Amino acid sequence: MAIKIKIDGRECLCEKGEYIYDIAKRNGIEIPTYCRSDAFPDHRACCRMCIVEVVQRGRSRIVASCVYPVDGECEVLTASPRILEDRAVLRALIKQTEDEAEGVEFQRLAQIENDKCILCGLCVQACESLGTGAISLVNRGVDKDVDTPYLKPNKACVGCLSCANVCPMDAITWSETETTRSIWHREFQLARCSCCGKVLGTVDSLEYSRKKSGKQAKSVPLETTYLCDECRKEALAREMRETYRLV
Ligand code: SF4
Numbered sequence: 001m002a003i004k005i006k007i008d009g010r011e012c013l014c015e016k017g018e019y020i021y022d023i024a025k026r027n028g029i030e031i032p033t034y035c036r037s038d039a040f041p042d043h044r045a046c047c048r049m050c051i052v053e054v055v056q057r058g059r060s061r062i063v064a065s066c067v068y069p070v071d072g073e074c075e076v077l078t079a080s081p082r083i084l085e086d087r088a089v090l091r092a093l094i095k096q097t098e099d100e101a102e103g104v105e106f107q108r109l110a111q112i113e114n115d116k117c118i119l120c121g122l123c124v125q126a127c128e129s130l131g132t133g134a135i136s137l138v139n140r141g142v143d144k145d146v147d148t149p150y151l152k153p154n155k156a157c158v159g160c161l162s163c164a165n166v167c168p169m170d171a172i173t174w175s176e177t178e179t180t181r182s183i184w185h186r187e188f189q190l191a192r193c194s195c196c197g198k199v200l201g202t203v204d205s206l207e208y209s210r211k212k213s214g215k216q217a218k219s220v221p222l223e224t225t226y227l228c229d230e231c232r233k234e235a236l237a238r239e240m241r242e243t244y245r246l247v
């Protein structure tokens, strides 16, 4: 049976067990978050920016809306004075704004000042979903970080940048030259379209995708192996035209 709740004064219908964050989103109410990603709907409760105040049966409590299931009628405040204050502290920790973070435990703040990572784990999940599993959360307590095992080059990494692209904090550093890409203590050869020269990824990442899709690299000579979509389409069209002319 549908439950009626109020979010910032607006009536919203939901099912028992639905998370407040999802109900708000469905109703066009935006709750700030850093770690939610449509690509990983099950990845929740990492950055805590989505805290809201829930008032139910005369009691009020602060909860992480992305993992708080509705179990009855209640009122949700996404920007009450309490929430704005707590969120400012979280934001200060995350954004490294020392002034705002007055009163926050120094050691934790000092740790984050040199490190944009909020330990949301999205990068680890992105890598795992590819089947590469090259990075993980390492160390403990304030030293916790994301890296390869033993902080050493990991053969499992293919240099695809999926981890960096999904990172909400732009915390994963990588660099490129004309011919190489460096990430996670490794250097990879870039693969370019053999026709127009556009960078298509690393050789390792393209070979990995090809193996996963079951195509054998050895059936095609290396120099004609990599073609971007546009050049491939053009090559096919050319082939078709020549075939018809021959018939
Ligand atoms: S670059 Fe390496 S660590 Fe990052 S997602 Fe790709 S394989 Fe995983």
Ligand code: SF4
Residues within 6 Å of the ligand: 116, 117, 118, 119, 120, 121, 122, 123, 124, 146, 166, 167, 168, 169, 170, 171, 172
């Ligand atoms: S590096 Fe980015 S994606 Fe990975 S845990 Fe840190 S903030 Fe999240």
